[in-house]
Amino acid sequence: MLAGMHGESRDGPAIEFCGVSYELPSGRRLLSDLNLQVQRGETLVFLGRSGSGKTTTLKMINRLLTPTKGEVCVDGATAAQTDVIRLRRGIGYVIQEIGLLPHFTVERNIGLVPEIEAWPSDKIRARTQELMQIVGLDSQLAARYPHQLSGGQRQRVGVARALAADPAILLMDEPFGALDPLTRDDLQREFLSLQQRLHKTVVFVTHDLNEALRLASRIALMEAGKLITVLSPQAFLRSTDPLAAAYVRAFHTGLDSTANRGSS
């Protein structure tokens, strides 16, 4: 749909951060000198504690925020070379708070980008139905409003909406964070099978190491506005980096302490 946005049309990284810093007008630094490439078709997971700057980093990609220093290139194009509206319509975005439009039905929420892209309405309807099936939503929910859905259903709508115009890039900000462990497990599994078919470039944010290990091609570890290290899940578990090791330790503690209690 958007020429140049699709992976096969170009070489080079899908997204590139070059010396990106972000400061508030007050002078407070939220991001410091971020350098990173996101490869086409990979799932890059930003892992970090609350307030470490994950959401801020993500918003640099679809230019909801503009770096105060450095440059974020999407598909090799700098911010100055891209039309921000076009850019955003080519990037699916699932935000932390979901942010469904409360006055639109499920169907209209999912078809939002096609609608503003002025697709013919029968094509939008067909696409919406297809997406509801892909993300596992009962087609009977199409006419409901967001407040009539469960949290898990809302998240599925959020994911379907982000996929609607078949974007090459998907930004997902703690999309499963507010869900119970079993529903989260379901959605993670579905995400993996979806990603196996679709091969999107996904930038995923989480503070949950389990989720990062399960979904990531690579994990980008963040702390206090800095990128600490970028590692594959396997390398992450063996890493000697103190922060990464601390995550792994915390991850094991719960299991270990339960096991110890059981044996004593």
Add this chain to the structure above:
Amino acid sequence: MNLFQFFAQNSGQVAQLTLEHLWMVGISTLLAALIGIPLGILIAHRPLLNRPVLGAANIIQTIPSLALFGFLLPVPWLGDRAERLAILALTLYALLPVIRGTYTGIRGVEPAVVESARGMGMTDSQLLWRVELPLAMSVILSGVRVAVVISVGLATIAAAIGAGGLGELIFRGLAMVNNQLILAGAIPAALLAVLADFSLGWVERRLRPQ
């Protein structure tokens, strides 16, 4: 002669004055909405303009109505016809509730909703027409409702400068120390206010998002 007899005998005149009243209120509310809603939208998006605009509307609101009518009287084109002047004054008074309602309504739209709409690639005007205005509509309307109720009351004072409306009966009654005449103007005016309040309140509830 009691009040009922008065209404029966003067129904034509009361109806005429009620219509004049409604017309002044209607036109001034329409003008206030046409000016106030865009201004409210503007200051909701440009926080720097917020204080000056709301401040100015606030100051207008504090001018006593008789004084405002008096100030405007010598203005050339306006002073020619009392009713023009009354409509302008009522419009000015109606601005504050309309602007504030619009501002509050738009600022009240959940930030996550605005952010996701932007993130999907909506333009500013798409965001305004498809997201912000529909979600703010009930709050905007509550501002308009307040404006209408204020105007119905204030419009009675417009009779003091000869603009007509139900105030004419009230002023005549005051001059002649005739309570029935006063009530003959005051009761329909009060009924108008209650009716406007009720019907706009009903529409407002229908528009409120869940």
